[in-house]
Amino acid sequence: MRKLTWLAALLVIPNAWSADRALDARAAQEAAKLLPFYEKMHSAPELSHHEKETSARVAEELRAAGYDVTDHVGKYADPHLTGYGVVAVLRNGSGPTVLVRADMDALPVEEQTNASYASHVRAVDDSGTEVPVMHACGHDIHTTVLIGTARLLASSKSKWKGTLMLVVQPAEEKGDGARAMLADGLYTRFPKPDFAIALHDFSDLETGTVGFISGYMLAGATSVDVTIRGRGGHGAYPQFAKDPIVMASEFVMAIQTIVSRENVPTDPAVVTVGSIHGGTKYNIIPDEVKLQLTIRTYKPEVRQRILDALSRIANGIAQAGGIPPDRMPVVKVNETEKTTPIYNDPKLTGRVAASLQKALGHDKVLPLEPMMGSEDFGAYGLDGMQIPSVLFRLGAIDSQRIADSKATHTPLPALHSSLFLPAPEPTLRTGMIAMTSVVMDLMR
Ligand SMILES: [Zn+2]
Numbered sequence: 001m002r003k004l005t006w007l008a009a010l011l012v013i014p015n016a017w018s019a020d021r022a023l024d025a026r027a028a029q030e031a032a033k034l035l036p037f038y039e040k041m042h043s044a045p046e047l048s049h050h051e052k053e054t055s056a057r058v059a060e061e062l063r064a065a066g067y068d069v070t071d072h073v074g075k076y077a078d079p080h081l082t083g084y085g086v087v088a089v090l091r092n093g094s095g096p097t098v099l100v101r102a103d104m105d106a107l108p109v110e111e112q113t114n115a116s117y118a119s120h121v122r123a124v125d126d127s128g129t130e131v132p133v134m135h136a137c138g139h140d141i142h143t144t145v146l147i148g149t150a151r152l153l154a155s156s157k158s159k160w161k162g163t164l165m166l167v168v169q170p171a172e173e174k175g176d177g178a179r180a181m182l183a184d185g186l187y188t189r190f191p192k193p194d195f196a197i198a199l200h201d202f203s204d205l206e207t208g209t210v211g212f213i214s215g216y217m218l219a220g221a222t223s224v225d226v227t228i229r230g231r232g233g234h235g236a237y238p239q240f241a242k243d244p245i246v247m248a249s250e251f252v253m254a255i256q257t258i259v260s261r262e263n264v265p266t267d268p269a270v271v272t273v274g275s276i277h278g279g280t281k282y283n284i285i286p287d288e289v290k291l292q293l294t295i296r297t298y299k300p301e302v303r304q305r306i307l308d309a310l311s312r313i314a315n316g317i318a319q320a321g322g323i324p325p326d327r328m329p330v331v332k333v334n335e336t337e338k339t340t341p342i343y344n345d346p347k348l349t350g351r352v353a354a355s356l357q358k359a360l361g362h363d364k365v366l367p368l369e370p371m372m373g374s375e376d377f378g379a380y381g382l383d384g385m386q387i388p389s390v391l392f393r394l395g396a397i398d399s400q401r402i403a404d405s406k407a408t409h410t411p412l413p414a415l416h417s418s419l420f421l422p423a424p425e426p427t428l429r430t431g432m433i434a435m436t437s438v439v440m441d442l443m444r
């Protein structure tokens with residue numbers, strides 16, 4: 001039965017398996033033209049919440065490509081922050097509305113690549129501290145690919161029908177950029193999409209290839225602040241104090257059993273304590289210890305079970321230590337630093353993978369394993385995954401570097417590393433071919 005379906009597809013669309021050579025040539029032209037834009041963006045990175053110049057350049061490029069562009073989209077919980085999101089709409093008759101998303105913020109990392117266009121930028125972050133800035137996650141690749149895709153689709157309007165909605169969002173690295181776009185009326189001021197698509201470059205994939213996965217791809221991240229409260233005193237007289245350092249230590253060890261003993265083993269979950277601070281001096285028992293945790297889960301019920309367990313264990317340790325009710329621990333979710341999981345809708349993933357295989361060749365489209373990292377693109381699907389979404393990976397690394405890494409058993413620099421360096425031209429070109437093909441096939 002399955003064989004017959006494949007055979008029928010081949011008979012109906014004789015060129016189904018041959019790549020679109022005209023698109024390859026156009027993408028090569030746009031990649032070459034946009035290389036200076038990419039290098040400039042790479043050498044002038046801007047931190048999350050500070051994407052002012054980048055967003056202005058992006059808006060200008062998308063206007064020049066013929067799109068109806070709205071800038072300064074994005075409303076954060078903190079009213080002092082400016083939303084630098086850009087939304088570009090191109091209406092082309094009746095058909096589906098497809099959202100394509102790129103992100104444009106950089107990270108507080110000191111670039112150590114030897115690229116001629118390496119960043120030497122330093123900037124002041126949200127807390128007022130001066131930090132180095134680098135596009136260490138490749139969001140400059142994503143933005144440049146999106147502009148190239150915008151041009152390719154605008155110049156081939158006879159090949160697709162519907163409404164194309166390009167979103168260039170700020171603050172992905174803070175986890176609140178996508179939410180800020182939605183809070184500012186992304187789906188009310190602009191059309192609500194039928195599908196949402198994005199790509200993210202990858203440090204483990206060769207340039208020229210892409211990777212995909214159906215179902216859960218990346219985890220939802222939840223940041224949790226925990227304060228273990230005791231009663232301070234002199235280090236020499238513990239009998240008069242309630243030591244929060246001992247209780248915090250117990251807490252760190254006790255929560256290790258949440259994943260191993262309370263979680264369903266087939267549900268992936270991570271509980272990591274990333275920060276623990278308490279005390280000022282050798283001989284003083286402090287009043288409290290503060291901890292910062294990251295929780296990674298796919299399913300919402302797993303997340304809730306872990307949060308309940310954290311509170312229960314913290315309270316249990318405090319009760320056992322004789323802490324009075326008004327000094328019980330405080331376990332609080334940081335609502336501004338959390339992301340929804342990335343769930344690639346299986347049906348849409350099938351269509352996306354078929355487009356990618358057709359455009360790039362079957363050997364260039366690789367299956368991936370799910371990971372527990374996070375990305376805020378999941379927010380565009382809305383709660384309960386109302387809008388089918390897919391994020392696919394774009395290979396970014398030169399084949400020679402991959403071969404060297406294998407030969408010397410030295411791991412390649414990962415995303416967020418000061419040495420992360422995509423191979424620009426082939427990565428931009430492949431990204432443009434991939435994204436343009438996916439969008440065209442959804443809107444044919
Ligand atoms: Zn990142």
Ligand SMILES: [Zn+2]
Binds near residue numbers: 137138172200
């Ligand atoms: Zn990223």
